[in-house]
Amino acid sequence: MVRLFALALLITLLPCLAAETVRIGAEDDWYPYSGTLQGKPVGFAADLVRAAYKQVGVDVELVSLPYARCMKLTEQNLLDGCFDTLRNSLLEKRYRWHKQPLFKGRIDIYARTDHPDKVIRLPDLRGRLIAVTNGYDYGTPFDSDTAMHRDIGNSDLFALRKLVARRVDYALVYDRIANHIGRTQPSLKGRYKSVGTLIEPDIYVSFAPKKTGVERYIRLFDEGLEKLHQTGEYARIEARWR
Structure with a gap:
């Protein structure tokens, strides 16, 4: 029992x-x-x-x-x-x-490989066309700066494709993601490079x-x-x- x-x-x-x-x-x-x-x-x-x-x-x-x-x-x-x-x-x-x-993480500033060997910082982005991803945050200094001209897309992959196609001047992408895309996308491999760091959030x-x-x-x-x-x-x- x-x-x-x-x-x-x-x-x-x-x-x-x-x-x-x-x-x-x-x-x-x-x-x-x-x-x-x-x-x-x-x-x-x-x-x-x-x-x-x-x-x-x-x-x-x-x-x-x-x-x-x-x-x-x-x-x-x-x-x-x-x-x-x-x-x-x-x-x-x-x-x-x-x-x-x-x-x-670390968000880097990416340019095409023919970009001059010069470190790019936040003030250098003003007046340029910059590829970013919809819904992402890039830190208050960038997000609140009205002098930043943003080209908003659906993904980091699209941002880097636009960069390589010369549709934008720079792309903001986390470094590990940009490295992964560069390894796995043959059409983009070796066609862009980091020219500076935006933030390390x-x-x-x-x-x-x-x-x-x-x-x-x-x-x-x-x-x-x-x-x-x-x-x-x-x-x-x-x-x-x-």
Whole structure:
């Protein structure tokens, strides 16, 4: 009788003992940080988010989405979070944030390979036509400067294609993404180069502003990310995506 009671109690508790799941949007066109391969989210950021939550016993459902839609669904509390976000004053009050950055990126200024060997800085971009990607943030100094003439496209790949085709003067792209595109797109290989660095921002997961339970998911994410650093797992994941 005791055994039967214990078995019945265990069956009742099984749903509670099962690992909970957090649902997070993963940018689908930002490889090697975050992209889609055979319909599944992959990349440095995707691996970090999965690993951080695994450290604290939480399963992750990653949903591949274009970045702008990912952010919109998160703001509407239809997703628990979205990555990869450059945190700034425009987004600060619209989302919730974890403490430690997911990773540090670097946005470089790209020109064609026939560009003079001269370092280009933010003031040099004024009055030039610059390829950028829709929905991306490039830091307050650039984003708030009305003297910047932006050619807005759907992806970093399009930005670099426009650059090589001489439709724009410069393109702003994260360095790892530009390197990946240069390796995998034969028509662009060796046809552009970095001529300067715009910013080196911290990148975050944006969390939903009012979704039920999100405060706990943020706390657990911070805890899991800290464990990744302490155990050396963070460095091992990063090394796989260099």
